[in-house]
Amino acid sequence: DAGVIQSPRHEVTEMGQEVTLRCKPISGHNSLFWYRQTMMRGLELLIYFNNNVPIDDSGMPEDRFSAKMPNASFSTLKIQPSEPRDSAVYFCASSLGVAGVHEQFFGPGTRLTVL
Amino acid sequence: QQQVKQSPQSLIVQKGGISIINCAYENTAFDYFPWYQQFPGKGPALLIAIRPDVSEKKEGRFTISFNKSAKQFSLHIMDSQPGDSATYFCAARGGASSASKIIFGSGTRLSIRP
Numbered sequence: 375d376a377g378v379i380q381s382p383r384h385e386v387t388e389m390g391q392e393v394t395l396r397c398k399p400i401s402g403h404n405s406l407f408w409y410r411q412t413m414m415r416g417l418e419l420l421i422y423f424n425n426n427v428p429i430d431d432s433g434m435p436e437d438r439f440s441a442k443m444p445n446a447s448f449s450t451l452k453i454q455p456s457e458p459r460d461s462a463v464y465f466c467a468s469s470l471g472v473a474g475v476h477e478q479f480f481g482p483g484t485r486l487t488v489l
Numbered sequence: 490q491q492q493v494k495q496s497p498q499s500l501i502v503q504k505g506g507i508s509i510i511n512c513a514y515e516n517t518a519f520d521y522f523p524w525y526q527q528f529p530g531k532g533p534a535l536l537i538a539i540r541p542d543v544s545e546k547k548e549g550r551f552t553i554s555f556n557k558s559a560k561q562f563s564l565h566i567m568d569s570q571p572g573d574s575a576t577y578f579c580a581a582r583g584g585a586s587s588a589s590k591i592i593f594g595s596g597t598r599l600s601i602r603p
Contacts (some may be wrong), residue, residue, distance in 0.1 A: 378532075407590070416595045417533070417578060430590055463530050463545050476582055478591060480532030 379482035386487045394455040399468030409465040456488045463472045493592030508566040510597045512579035519581040527576045569601045
């Protein structure tokens with residue numbers, strides 16, 4: 375099993391540009407989570423999906439952030455326009471999402487730098 | 490009520506010593522308490538987890554102690570090794586739905602001195 379796959383691993387962009395982060399969850403997992411990690415705020419849940427449907431997006435910072443999950447094997451997190459304060463490591467995680475099984479498997483993360 | 494408070498923020502322990510990280514929660518609906526370990530440049534990975542119907546769970550050198558009445562739980566690392574140096578997150582999951590989200594603590598950066 376390849377694990378959760380994220381791309382790109384590193385992204386450097388200029389303020390105002392659109393950024394798209396991509397995630398492929400583990401095959402068979404039906405819950406997908408997007409997190410943001412910074413030194414100041416720690417690990418924050420941005421949004422999570424169950425069976426491709428957004429369940430809770432209360433952690434999305436503002437309208438500049440949007441996430442989609444068009445099918446069970448792909449999700450995107452988009453920032454438009456990007457700002458320097460969006461610089462962080464963004465993690466995608468997936469889980470089996472059935473009763474009694476809760477382990478979330480994290481991807482390697484995308485380190486985003488907005489200049 | 491949704492928060493999980495973790496301490497200390499950082500911890501330095503001598504090789505062979507015991508590392509202890511503490512967490513507290515308020516929401517009595519939480520029903521699953523995992524600990525995640527994160528190495529630099531990597532995503533967090535599940536280390537050990539406990540349910541509130543038991544007071545202790547041990548896996549090798551790692552033990553979770555759980556005090557339901559005090560709403561506190563802690564991670565003990567026995568015989569700490571330099572390879573244990575990492576950031577540790579406690580967490581809690583609430584609700585009966587299998588899609589319930591996990592709330593993470595703020596993290597503890599552990600350094601084991603050789």
